[in-house]
Amino acid sequence: MVNRRDAIKKNKLVSSMKGEGTLLVLLVVLILFPFVMSFITGTGMNEGVTKFWQGQLIIFFIMAVFAMSYDLLMGFGGILSFGHAASFGGGAYTFALLMKHVVPPITHNYRITIGSVNITDAIVLIVVFLVVLLVSILIGLLFAATSIRLKGAYFAMLTLALGSAMHMLVKATDFHKWTGADEGLHGVPVPVWLNPTQNRLTVYFVSLAFLIICYLLMKRMVNSPTGRVIIANRENEDRMRMIGYNPVTYRTIAFVSASIFAGFAGALYSIWNTSATPTMVSAVMTVNALIITILGGMGTLVGAILGAAIMQVISQFFYTWFGARWPLVFGVLFILIVMFLPYGIIGTWRMKKHDLKQFFEQGKRIIAQKKTLNQEEEA
Amino acid sequence: MKPKRKKLITTLLVAVAVIAVIAGLYLYAGKEPFIRTTLSGLTLGSLFFMVAAGLSLIFGLMDVLNFAHGALFMLGAYMGWQLYTNPTFIFGMLPTVTAFTCGVLVSPVIKPFLIRWELPEQWQKTLPKIAYVLAIVLLILAFLNFNIMELASTAMVAATTTMVGNPLAEITPQEPLAQFWYRPVLLIISGLLVAFASSKPGVKTEFAPKEDLLKKAVPSILLFALTIIATLFRESAPIAILLMNGNLRFLIAIFVAVAFGFMFGALIEITLIRPLYVRPFFIVLMTLGLSFVIRELVQLLWDPLAYQMVRPPLFAQSGKAASLLEWLQNGNATINISGVTFPTYRLFVILLGFLMFVIVTIIMTKSRLGMIIRAGVQDPQMVEALGINVKRVFTFVFAFGVALATLGGIGAGPFLPIQPLMGDQFQMLGFITVVIGGMGSYVGAFVGAIILGMGRAFGDYFALKLSLSPAVSEASTVIIMVIVLLIKPQGLFGKKE
């Protein structure tokens, strides 16, 4: 008995490793990518094609985190929010505003040192990220608050309106001095080691690490008891209320955590662009996250990563293939996916995996039978 | 009696508050600015209503949040503008569309026979697939070498080259009939194949009575006749339209936009939305994708530019009319309304909006259809159980809603720049209107639209007067929405669930 249980345990371990195996391989590939690319093309780390593709992958990492945070809301929480870009843009603008208008006077006038090491920049950067965290939490709470009284379509509409209110705020000419209104904030002073033009490789690894950490955190969260309640709320809120879980509390947790991830993704995006523009707050950004999540598969997290990768590739190559009107092709593709692959690539794969396996095993069996038949005939 | 009294008191309070706000604005702004701003507000409100009424009915009956509504509004403007400026594109495409539809509409006639056909099970599945593939092949063959882009560019050229008030453009030569005729023929066959496949030959569980076959054949026969006529007059019809009086042409443009909206709406509902009623969440995504596609298609056909539609003669003559009668006689561009100079076209838009409200009200309260819709908003299953084909009503309501939106689009055409993104803001405001008014209530949509229109107009007025940022008027809509939702989460006229 004991042996058998051990065997089962071992099997479980193996199967869970198998699930992550592909991801581990992918991770290794992504870590080696800049070096291999530079080796193959013969260009330096910080120049030419290698640098360009690092940039593309950085955008992919950031968008993947943003889409995963959206998946947390939509796929796991069953909450359709059209204002998620408010968190992303909120993070981006908070970071850019602080770095541009608040940080320079501080670093100019004060100096914090440990012994002879100047740690002013590091401390300030940490504080800035703490403020980003705070703003993201506040935005998450705002959205959670609206969901207390409103349900379904009314809620979706209100999130749309809230998101557009944020967009208006950012674009308002009254704050031109601070936000740059329509043009946005440009030339955000970023510490040299994080500057995407000078030290792209660092930014590359920082965003890769960011993606991995966020993925692990979200996966942990989804599998935690809290995450399970959030998922159960999606299925039947009344039942959960009867069991004694307050749906509002768990919805708030979902909103706030999704908002935090999106906020940090936004901040990183503003580092990468050294700017913050109204587009980052607009509904276009939310719809992007939505499309990515649907493409990869709702409620899977990995789907969001895959979707972000596909989106990045599509936006790179479709232009060369189809010309300026490539979104038309993409739109038709999207409609087809919604009609025929509603669970996205990962979702459909997970559903069909079993069937495929059976199909292959059947094939194997048939081949084996034939082989034995042949052998018998030969004999 | 108590709830009645409570209702009376709230109505009184609301009436007093509304009058107080109006009086306050009047006293603050003064007579002329007040009237001017009110009229601008009503113009916007009329347009908002035409967008919101459809959204509200569609959501109320089918729980569909139509995110393509703004794109369809824009498409309505484009269609009307096409017909008004140079209808070569519309008439060039017409025979192909009617030919295909004529074929597809044979379906109800042949279905009763096809489903009684003894067919082995494997053929029941493969035959439709073969038919669909063949239909697509024929479709591609029919449109091969058909220069749609050039047809589309005619109006573009017309819009950029002609003088104001004389929109007659050069007629671009088209394919000669001897070369063109095979396209409609192929399309009819393709449509017939689709009709064959969608009738599910051999499937016994389908239901189709053999009654009234002649009646069911009528639309198809009519379309067949129309196809022949449209093919023959492909080149001369645009000229005839362009030689018409501008006002008449504008009337036809409105009609074309509405008819197009109705048919396109029906097509969308039947082909794209109907299969997704089992997965309501995906309908939202579907309409999002659809709006994307429509916008890109328009940019592909007519480039991402903004066009200015010429105002019809009735609204174009310079000079100010002193009265309604004088305007109708001379066709002045502006009119004097108790001391305020106001563009006559905007007055027309206000009238159009109110007319639509009256028409919608009559349909909803007096007709059997309206009764079905009101009942369906509450419980579509029960309506079906009474023996009413609810899906057909769904299709009608969706088509009707889209037609209202396209009407709004062509209504906005002559005073807003016609461009691919023109519908987006209207869609956003339409949604807010619906939320304020209450989903599923056309009266709510009307009241909400007026409130929002006024909010925008007075927001602009105050922003100008107090030199605030123009964001104030934009933000006013969101603020109104939040206030309404805090007081009544179901919207002003929404029913409690």
Next chain:
Amino acid sequence: MKEKIPREDILIVDNIHTFIGQFHILEGVSVRVPKGSITVLLGRNGAGKTTTLKSILGLTPPQEGKVIFEGAEIQGKRAFNVANLGIGYVPEHRAIFRALSVLENLKLAERKKGDFERSADFIFELFPDLKRLSKLPGNHLSGGQQQMLAVARALVPENKLLLIDEPSEGLAPILIQQMMEAIRVLSEKTTILLVEQNFIMASQLAQQFVIIDDGQSVRDGSMTDLVNDTGMIHQYLGASIKTRKELEMEHEAQA
């Protein structure tokens, strides 16, 4: 089928299976409804009685099995087609249209023009209250009036079969009497398939019964047999349901 059926069944439900979402609600329900009588579906809450009615009508189409109405298979047809064959439905919870007036509610039920004019006298004779209230919107009616309207609505067109779901639910005793009387009058005109929790009402009205338990039809037969079989009643319908005899005894004890 060559052997002759002794009685004529207007409706035969043959071993139907119905899923709602992923839930297997009906796992083999068979019901026979003889023409010109009242048949009642009995069973505990959630046993699948309402789903059976909805499956017959096509609102929740059965995945397996057959539904035969007047000799023709109707399973898989859309609900409006089934209804138009002459099947009226009175749903549970008095699902009348609250936004419509009483008159509109009745007119909506017309299948052919003039249905309402023809049946108006009969309906208003059966439910005189409705004539008085005909202008009022549905949400202003009391519970009992709403239930009457729901039944009346099914009488507007000429129906060969009426499916009535829990007509006595939440009604005052005096209204239950009135409702029973109305159903008895109706049964002279059409066949009725009834779902009823109130066992006394069911036992007084119906000639046949079918017991549904856990999504399966477990027993059927004539009502007179069931009334005398306390064991079966307690097994399938729960101890809370009392036979008439027990109730009478209780009543006497209370007095």
